[in-house]
Amino acid sequence: MVNEVMFYLIGAMILIFSVLTVTSRRILRAAVYLLFVLISTAGLYFMMNYNFLAAVQLTVYAGGIVVLIIFSILLTSHLSERAAMATVKQSLLSALATLAGATLTLMTILRFSFIPNPGTDPQLTITDIGNSLVSYNRDGYALPFEVASVLLLAAMIGAIVVAKKERTLKQ
Amino acid sequence: MIQNIPLSYFLVISTLMFFIGIYGFLTRRNLITMLMSIELILNSVNINFVAFNRYLYPQHLEGHFFMLIVIAVAAAEAAVAIAIIINIYRNFKSIDVENVDEMKY
Numbered sequence: 001m002v003n004e005v006m007f008y009l010i011g012a013m014i015l016i017f018s019v020l021t022v023t024s025r026r027i028l029r030a031a032v033y034l035l036f037v038l039i040s041t042a043g044l045y046f047m048m049n050y051n052f053l054a055a056v057q058l059t060v061y062a063g064g065i066v067v068l069i070i071f072s073i074l075l076t077s078h079l080s081e082r083a084a085m086a087t088v089k090q091s092l093l094s095a096l097a098t099l100a101g102a103t104l105t106l107m108t109i110l111r112f113s114f115i116p117n118p119g120t121d122p123q124l125t126i127t128d129i130g131n132s133l134v135s136y137n138r139d140g141y142a143l144p145f146e147v148a149s150v151l152l153l154a155a156m157i158g159a160i161v162v163a164k165k166e167r168t169l170k171q
Numbered sequence: 172m173i174q175n176i177p178l179s180y181f182l183v184i185s186t187l188m189f190f191i192g193i194y195g196f197l198t199r200r201n202l203i204t205m206l207m208s209i210e211l212i213l214n215s216v217n218i219n220f221v222a223f224n225r226y227l228y229p230q231h232l233e234g235h236f237f238m239l240i241v242i243a244v245a246a247a248e249a250a251v252a253i254a255i256i257i258n259i260y261r262n263f264k265s266i267d268v269e270n271v272d273e274m275k276y
Contacts, residue, residue, distance in 0.1 A: 003173065003174070003175065003176065004175055004176065007173075007176050007180065011180070011184045014184060014188060015184065015187055015188070015191070018187075018188050018191040018192070018211055019191055021191075021195065021207060021208075021211060022191055022192070022194055022195025022198070022199065022204075022207075022208055022211070023195075027201060027203060027204060030204055030207060031207065034207050034210060034211070037188075037211065037214065038210075038214060041214055041217070041218060044181070044184075044218060044221075045221060047173055048173055048221060048222070048225045049173075049225075050221060050225065050235070052235075053221060053235060053238060053239075056238075056239065056242060057217075057242070060242050060246060061210075061214070061242065061245070064246060065210065065245065065246060065249045068249055068250065068253055069203060069206065069207060069210075069249065069253070071253075072203060072253040072256060072257060073203055075257060075260070076203065076256065076257065076260045076266050077201075077203075077266070083199070083200070083201045083204055084200040084201060084267050084269070085198055085199065085200060086197070086198040086199075086200060090197075090198065091198050094194055094197035094198050095194060097197070098190045098191075098193055098194040098197070099190075101190055101193070102186060102187065102190040105186050105189075105190075106183060106186055109179055109182045109183065109186065110179060110183075114177075114178045114179065114226065114227065116177075116178060116226040116227065117226065117227055117228060117229055117230075124232075128232075129232065129235060132232055133236070139231075139232070141232075141236045144236060144240055147240075148239075148240055148243040148244075151243065151244065151247055152243055152246065152247050154247075155246075155247030155248075155250055155251050156247075156250060158251055158254070159250040159251050159253070159254035160254070162251065162254040162255055162258055163253075163254035163257050163258060165261075
């Protein structure tokens with residue numbers, strides 16, 4: 001009973017703050033609503049008993065990416081400025097397309113009956129996740145780990161090069 | 172903790188979040204808010220991965236690692252996108268997509 005109430009509460013928070021994120025005219029407020037969405041998503045992971053994923057969600061998404069977005073908002077726009085939106089006709093057409101897509105997907109999902117695995121609650125420890133992250137055996141994920149690390153390195157160097165001020169020849 | 176909640180409830184939440192993100196991507200005209208819509212879309216995909224892992228294959232770890240990789244890609248994408256946005260702001264003094272209409276400056 002308590003779990004269901006918690007689930008509906010978290011779900012309602014996610015949906016309400018998602019709508020506010022994409023409709024708010026003030027950019028900084030939209031970023032804060034995005035932060036609330038990401039924190040509520042971490043709540044969903046906690047409900048599924050996946051504590052490590054919830055911690056990653058809170059630190060990387062809510063702690064890292066949102067702060068990066070807020071920094072860039074402060075660098076590029078004035079606080080009193082309102083965000084420009086599409087025209088009414090464009091908004092109506094986008095809402096129509098979105099509603100059609102959502103209806104189609106929801107009908108497909110709700111018609112299919114997923115049979116959940118009747119296993120007990122898995123007691124995953126961070127040790128299990130870490131061991132399988134660096135192992136190269138059958139259930140190991142060392143290759144995606146390395147690929148992600150090279151991708152992050154390349155992205156960070158690329159970001160620095162792109163954002164660097166260009167020196168003019170005359171000076 | 173999720174005995175009475177069917178899998179499809181999680182899927183419904185993530186579907187709605189995905190399409191809200193698409194709506195934002197279509198209607199926003201500011202580059203940073205479009206980036207925020209993309210973050211919403213990626214986050215809804217993460218919910219799907221984790222929920223499928225929890226309900227259908229609780230003894231495996233595929234969903235975990237897909238989610239971690241998606242988060243890494245999202246962080247890399249946000250960093251590069253923000254660098255590009257700041258560069259655009261330096262050249263055009265605006266980050267609205269309507270004003271950025273030439274590649275060379």
